[in-house]
Amino acid sequence: MxxxxxxxxxxxxxxxxxxxxxxxxxxxxxxxxxxxxxxxxxxxxxxxxxxxxxxxxxxxxxxxxxxxxxxxxxxxxxxxxxxxxxxxxxxxxxxxxxxxxxxxxxxxxxxxxxxxxxxxxxxxxxxxxxxxxxxxxxxxxxxxxxxxxxxxxxxxxxxxxxxxxxxxxxxxxxxxxxxxxxxxxxxxxxxxxxxxxxxxxxxxxxxxxxxxxxxxxxxxxxxxVYLTPTILSVVAITSALLTLVGLAYAAWIVGAVLLVDQLAPGWLTTNAMLAVSATFMGFSTLGLSLGLQHLLKQQRRLKGVSVPEEVNRIDLFQQVAFDLNVVLESDTPAPPPEA
CATH class of the missing domain: 3.90.550.10 (Spore Coat Polysaccharide Biosynthesis Protein SpsA; Chain A)
Known part of the structure; x- marks a missing residue:
C-alpha cells in the first residue's frame, strides 16, 4: 500500500x-x-x-x-x-x-x-x-x-x-x-x-x-572586460620595465661615446633613436595604463542602470500585514488634538 x-x-x-x-x-x-x-x-x-x-x-x-x-x-x-x-x-x-x-x-x-x-x-x-x-x-x-x-x-x-x-x-x-x-x-x-x-x-x-x-x-x-584592471596592471609593469631598459640602453650609448675612440658611421644615431623610442614607448604606455586604472577605480562603483517598466503592481507587504492582522503605523488614525 x-x-x-x-x-x-x-x-x-x-x-x-x-x-x-x-x-x-x-x-x-x-x-x-x-x-x-x-x-x-x-x-x-x-x-x-x-x-x-x-x-x-x-x-x-x-x-x-x-x-x-x-x-x-x-x-x-x-x-x-x-x-x-x-x-x-x-x-x-x-x-x-x-x-x-x-x-x-x-x-x-x-x-x-x-x-x-x-x-x-x-x-x-x-x-x-x-x-x-x-x-x-x-x-x-x-x-x-x-x-x-x-x-x-x-x-x-x-x-x-x-x-x-x-x-x-x-x-x-x-x-x-x-x-x-x-x-x-x-x-x-x-x-x-x-x-x-x-x-x-x-x-x-x-x-x-x-x-x-x-x-x-x-x-x-x-x-x-572584467579582467581589464588585471591586464592594465600587467601592461603597467611591462611598460615600467621597458622604460628601464630604454634608460639603461641610453646609458650604455653614452658610455660607448665616452670610452670608444671611433664608432661606426651611423651607429650613434641609430642606437640613440632606439633608446629614445624604447624610453618614450615605455613612459607613454605606463602613463596611459596608470591613468586608465585611476579612472576605473573612480568609476568602479558606478553601474549602468537599465530601468524596466512594471506592468502590474502588487502590494505584497500590505497583503502580509492584512493576513497576519498587523496594523501599520501609517494606517493608525492620529489621536484627536487636546483642547
Whole structure:
C-alpha cells in the first residue's frame, strides 16, 4: 500500500516570503502551464510568494493573461535586445523575498523546487542546481571559461544550470558586487558567499552544447572586460620595465661615446633613436595604463542602470500585514488634538 505524502498536509509557512524570478521566457502554452504549476506548488508550501517575469517589450501582450490569472505575479518589460545577464540583475533587484530563486523555467520544472528552497535556507548558502553527469565534449568546451573565471575571481562554468537559490542577505551581497551581472550567474570566490550544490538527476532537453552560443560569446567578452584592471596592471609593469631598459640602453650609448675612440658611421644615431623610442614607448604606455586604472577605480562603483517598466503592481507587504492582522503605523488614525 502506498504511503500518503505528508507534505500535502503541511501548513503553508507564514514566516518567509519567497520570490521566484525568470528572465528568459518564451510566450508559449507550455510556459504558461509551467508557471501555473509552479504557483500551485509554491502556494501549497508558502503563504506569501511572488513570481517575477522579465520579458522584452514585444512580449508584453502575450504575458498579460497569465499575470491576471496567477496571483502575485509581477511583469517587468525591458527594451528589446536587453542582455540576458542584465535581465537577471533587474529581476534580482525587484525581488522582495526572504528566499529568492533566479531560475530557468525548464530547469525549475524539472527540479524539486521546494527541496531546492529548503536546501538553500538550511545551508544558508548560494545554492546552484547541478547535474553531475556531463558529456566529455561539454567539459572540454568549458575550460577556457573556467580559466578566465578563475583569473577574474568567479566560479565560471557555462555548462552549469542557470538556476540559483539563496537567502536575501546573500543576494544583497551579490547585487553589491562590482559586476553583479556575472555574480548572479557565477558566484564570486568570496568567503562571505558560501556556495553549495543541489544535486539532481533530472535532465533538461533544452540544455544542449550548442544552445546559447551568442550568450557564451557575450560571457567571454564580459570576462575579458572584467579582467581589464588585471591586464592594465600587467601592461603597467611591462611598460615600467621597458622604460628601464630604454634608460639603461641610453646609458650604455653614452658610455660607448665616452670610452670608444671611433664608432661606426651611423651607429650613434641609430642606437640613440632606439633608446629614445624604447624610453618614450615605455613612459607613454605606463602613463596611459596608470591613468586608465585611476579612472576605473573612480568609476568602479558606478553601474549602468537599465530601468524596466512594471506592468502590474502588487502590494505584497500590505497583503502580509492584512493576513497576519498587523496594523501599520501609517494606517493608525492620529489621536484627536487636546483642547
Amino acid at each position: 502506498r504511503e500518503p505524502d505528508t507534505n500535502q498536509f503541511r501548513k503553508p509557512r507564514e514566516d518567509v516570503v519567497v520570490s521566484v524570478c525568470f528572465s528568459e521566457l518564451a510566450a508559449t502554452p507550455a510556459t504558461f502551464a509551467a508557471l501555473r504549476d509552479l504557483a500551485a506548488t509554491l502556494d501549497g508550501a508558502y503563504r506569501f510568494r511572488e513570481i517575477i517575469l522579465v520579458v522584452e517589450d514585444n512580449q508584453r501582450e502575450a504575458f498579460l493573461d497569465i499575470v491576471r490569472e496567477v496571483p502575485n505575479t509581477r511583469l517587468f518589460v525591458v527594451r528589446r535586445g536587453t542582455e540576458y545577464y542584465d535581465r537577471r540583475v533587474i529581476a534580482a533587484e525587484e525581488a522582495i523575498g526572504d528566499l529568492v530563486i533566479l531560475g530557468h523555467l525548464d530547469e525549475i520544472a524539472a527540479l524539486d523546487v521546494l527541496a531546492f528552497l529548503d536546501f538553500a535556507e538550511g545551508e544558508n548558502a548560494v545554492t546552484m542546481a547541478f547535474r553531475p553527469e556531463r558529456k566529455p565534449f561539454k567539459r572540454l568546451a568549458a575550460w577556457p571559461f573556467v580559466a578566465l573565471g578563475k583569473l577574474a575571481g568567479f566560479n565560471v562554468d557555462p555548462a552549469e544550470w542557470q538556476s540559483i537559490a539563496m537567502p536575501r542577505t546573500l543576494l544583497n551581497l551579490l547585487l553589491a558586487h562590482d559586476e553583479p551581472r556575472l555574480a548572479l550567474r557565477f558566484p564570486p570566490r568570496d568567503p562571505r558567499l558560501p556556495r553549495e550544490w543541489f544535486r539532481t538527476a533530472a535532465k533538461v532537453a533544452s540544455r544542449t552544447a550548442f544552445n546559447g552560443v551568442g550568450r557564451r560569446l557575450a560571457l567571454l567578452q564580459t570576462l575579458l
